[in-house]
Amino acid sequence: MTVTQTAVNSIADRISSISVSSTMKVASDAEKLRAEGVDVVDFGAGEPDFPTPDNIKRAAIRAIEQNFTKYTPAGGTAELKQAVCERHALDFGTSYKPSECLIGVGGKHVIFNLMQALINPGDEVVIPVPYWVTYKDVVNYAGGKCVFVNTDEDRGFTLTAAMIEPSLNARTRLVIVNSPSNPSGGVMDRGEFEKIFRLTSARGIYLMTDECYCKFLYDSEPFSIASLAGAKETVLVAGSLSKTYSMTGWRIGFGLVPAPIVNAMTKLQSHSTSNPASISQKAAVEALRGPQESVGIMLAEYRQRRDFVVKRLRAIPGVMCAEPRGAFYAYPNVGVALGKNGIESTLQLCDRLLADAHVAVVPGEAFGTDRHIRISYAASMHELDRGLERIHQFIVKNS
Numbered sequence: 558m559t560v561t562q563t564a565v566n567s568i569a570d571r572i573s574s575i576s577v578s579s580t581m582k583v584a585s586d587a588e589k590l591r592a593e594g595v596d597v598v599d600f601g602a603g604e605p606d607f608p609t610p611d612n613i614k615r616a617a618i619r620a621i622e623q624n625f626t627k628y629t630p631a632g633g634t635a636e637l638k639q640a641v642c643e644r645h646a647l648d649f650g651t652s653y654k655p656s657e658c659l660i661g662v663g664g665k666h667v668i669f670n671l672m673q674a675l676i677n678p679g680d681e682v683v684i685p686v687p688y689w690v691t692y693k694d695v696v697n698y699a700g701g702k703c704v705f706v707n708t709d710e711d712r713g714f715t716l717t718a719a720m721i722e723p724s725l726n727a728r729t730r731l732v733i734v735n736s737p738s739n740p741s742g743g744v745m746d747r748g749e750f751e752k753i754f755r756l757t758s759a760r761g762i763y764l765m766t767d768e769c770y771c772k773f774l775y776d777s778e779p780f781s782i783a784s785l786a787g788a789k790e791t792v793l794v795a796g797s798l799s800k801t802y803s804m805t806g807w808r809i810g811f812g813l814v815p816a817p818i819v820n821a822m823t824k825l826q827s828h829s830t831s832n833p834a835s836i837s838q839k840a841a842v843e844a845l846r847g848p849q850e851s852v853g854i855m856l857a858e859y860r861q862r863r864d865f866v867v868k869r870l871r872a873i874p875g876v877m878c879a880e881p882r883g884a885f886y887a888y889p890n891v892g893v894a895l896g897k898n899g900i901e902s903t904l905q906l907c908d909r910l911l912a913d914a915h916v917a918v919v920p921g922e923a924f925g926t927d928r929h930i931r932i933s934y935a936a937s938m939h940e941l942d943r944g945l946e947r948i949h950q951f952i953v954k955n956s
């Protein structure tokens with residue numbers, strides 16, 4: 558047996574229960590092609606194309622100069638926890654205390670730790686489709702069972718209480734809601750969100766609200782379900798600074814959850830990552846407490862791009878596109894290009910789009926649907942124009 562075969566055979570079973578993040582795979586495939594000198598237009602990355610605002614960068618430089626470069630408490634500094642609670646209170650009218658806050662190495666880390674802290678083998682977790690790729694893998698890794706609930710493309714993929722109610726039972730531990738949604742840009746109707754809260758809290762089921770894109774809304778005001786009376790008991794907020802402040806590489810996310818869950822997550826974190834980077838934590842304090850104008854500037858830019866992208870996609874014969882009402886993704890239905898020219902799935906479509914048209918997008922299969930692709934419009938208008946033209950030509954040729 559070769560060294561490689563032996564290593565393959567020795568990988569632990571729990572790793573086989575998860576798959577490589579499809580968005581990361583698209584990024585690495587695109588990177589390979591680019592390294593060969595190919596001019597790739599990249600709509601794969603779910604990452605703002607804006608630089609981190611200057612005031613945040615300066616706070617990090619100050620942290621280094623003042624030697625704030627050592628370990629901090631595993632669950633984050635008291636200063637940052639306080640800043641998170643204050644920002645959430647200012648934005649949404651909530652009343653979290655630092656003891657109900659945990660700082661993690663990005664929102665993804667917080668969600669991973671939350672699942673590890675809460676899910677016992679066989680516990681059911683309700684996940685609306687289309688879903689962010691990571692949810693199902695972190696639930697599987699924790700030994701939970703994903704219960705998928707379909708949403709309706711004609712209603713912008715938003716979830717209603719009636720859609721999830723039949724899936725709730727004695728084994729349901731958690732319902733996940735992500736509004737605005739990655740990948741669809743769908744935004745929960747506030748009344749429906751409240752109904753879902755009432756359904757879950759009445760049954761003692763946790764409701765995790767992933768607020769990663771909560772500031773990027775095009776026609777409604779930012780809102781947190783955690784602001785409802787009595788929400789603190791069963792609502793679990795997973796937040797991130799990555800998109801709001803264009804800080805993806807700094808790796809800062811947070812959880813606002815009951816104190817015993819903070820303690821459980823901190824225990825796990827203390828044996829895995831320890832603290833998030835001390836310098837990033839100082840930068841995050843500035844992001845949360847400093848001027849907030851950059852968020853509105855990014856939102857205005859995303860709105861223009863959203864309008865442009867939706868118009869261009871709808872101009873491709875046979876392509877349908879629900880209007881994204883938040884985040885920075887479009888999720889067009891490209892079923893017209895399937896079943897022809899050897900393209901049977903959106904996975905194959907995306908491979909061909911990359912190989913032949915040199916555009917990177919993520920296949921709908923990654924998010925639980927089979928006729929869509931995800932286009933991240935966190936890219937310049939010039940890139941959007943070039944890439945959408947390539948997609949248009951490719952689909953016309955292949956449908």
Ligand SMILES: Cc1ncc(COP(=O)(O)O)c(C=O)c1O
Nearest residue numbers: 663664665689739769797799810
């Ligand atoms: C829906 C959603 N939640 C959470 C995250 C986590 O982001 P991060 O780990 O960068 O904070 C992402 C990132 O793409 C996301 O799309």
